[in-house]
Amino acid sequence: MAKVFITGADGFTGRYLAKELMRDGHEVCGLARKEDPSAAWRMRVCDLLDREALTQTLAIEKPDAVVHLAAIAFVGHGDVGEVYQTNVVGTRNLLEALTKSGCKPQSVLLASSANVYGNTDREVIDESVKPEPANDYAISKLAMEFVARLWEGKLPITIARPFNYTGVGQSSHFLLPKIVSHFRDKAPVLELGNLHVIRDFSDVRTVVSAYSRLLTGKFAGRTFNVCSGVGYSLLDIIAIMRGLTVHHPEIRVNFDYVRANEVHKLIGSNNELRTAIGALQPIPLRETLRWMLEHPTET
Template identity: 45%
Template sequence: MDSRSNSAGRVLVTGSRGFTGRYVCEELAAAGYDVIPTAMTSSPDSIVLDIASPEACRDVIEAHQPDYIVHLAAISFVAHAQTEAFYRVNAIGTSNLLQACHDVGHIPKKILVASSANVYGNTAGGELFEDQRIQPVNHYGASKAAMEYMAATWFDKLPLIITRPFNYTGRGQALQFLVPKIVDHFRQRQPRIELGNLDVMRDFSDVRTVAHAYRALLEGSATAEVVHICSGVPYALRDVVSTLEKLAGYEIEITVNPAFVRANEVKVLVGSPEKLSRLVPGLVRPTFEETLRWMYEE
């Protein structure tokens, strides 16, 4: 049976086996879409796509003719050791994917490209809006900024929307990321934990909210837009620890490890959800405490 005839559309998802990708694929499948998951390596659940290869991008777009594309594939760990990889994957890889659509003459109904709030760098002082000047302070942020500038050159040729997600978390996120690391220590009832700057403040969302927002933005009419994916509520690292102490019923000993304090640490990062709320009314948003409870009780 041809799944095109009875689905909401065919969606190509890059980075489908990553933390975000798994939730986005589930969200899309539950909504009736025919999901085409891709990943760097072969598996029974996805097709192989190395976005660093222009030829591979053209072959996949031509073969599958997706109605929509959700582009999530990226190097996302800020402390990743290989500087060159940030630009090869995050910027050039995205360029290859968009160019491939043009080269094979296939224009999807919507392409969603995930950027990052790290493009703002050390900007602080109230909520950040989408027209805020971007000034990244690390290679991850710089590679995403380069990607955004490149993607914007396609606004008049492809129905493209760029998302800037702020921090988000949930079950299944790798322990190298901060919130899962803290949650894991409490789940194992560890007596102590080593952390960096306890006063860093972040805008946290639930990964399920992010997946819902991505689907809704695909279905909406907005194009040639940059949209924050955020809650608008800042939380200090101390707040995360305090909430988990209440959930776990004990206090943990915190040691500040200077090795975990980056010289170019972004101190405060909180976004305005105004545009997102306008484009996606009724977006389901668990509280951060509900998200932490969900992770802790896994």
């Protein structure tokens, strides 16, 4: 049993990871944006940009392992300054606070993003592909990775680059929850952006299982893609949803949703991850979408 400290413990991924770790017998605590009396794990309200409070919190908790999930995770987030402050400065503050507080964690897992790869001509992207970030979110995540290098000799840092993933409870401003809600509500029209972008989608439950296993190994200094290795276009997603619901909305392309710096194809290789932690047992996307369709709120 270990004490695991999660930043963003009240977020979409954080809630699933906390439950996964607790099922495995770990003690979980973490940072949250606000009080949540219903949480089954200990929450501490603290801003990543408050360096003193962050150091004090970690000095009290002294975790055995840390998972850093807190971030602005939406590519289309309107406040660019907030993206960089949270994703870059917030990460730096966390790493500084870990060393200043006297913590000696056995593992520090930082969640970056596959968006750092940008547009590439590689059919399947492995960790050897040179990052070419194409938007501010991706740049902030790559900058976070460079910041982490400053602490390589002081902390056992592992970096995860998750590709797209989804599940029950993800905010409706993300693409797949939006599509699922339209089909669930039998909406007559569904407006989307570029229908031909291709993404590698995983189930959030598969992703947190991978995170949990990365925490328990000796992977300091390494970077891992977390992905399914299978690509789907929006047209593929729509076809799956039509099969699940027998609903056929009119699909309209809204050019306001088409980003000038859109990454067109993002499919990952998980060979490094599987070699490190073993078989992933991914949940098929059709089953993830069915789960989301049948459970409008988190289960």
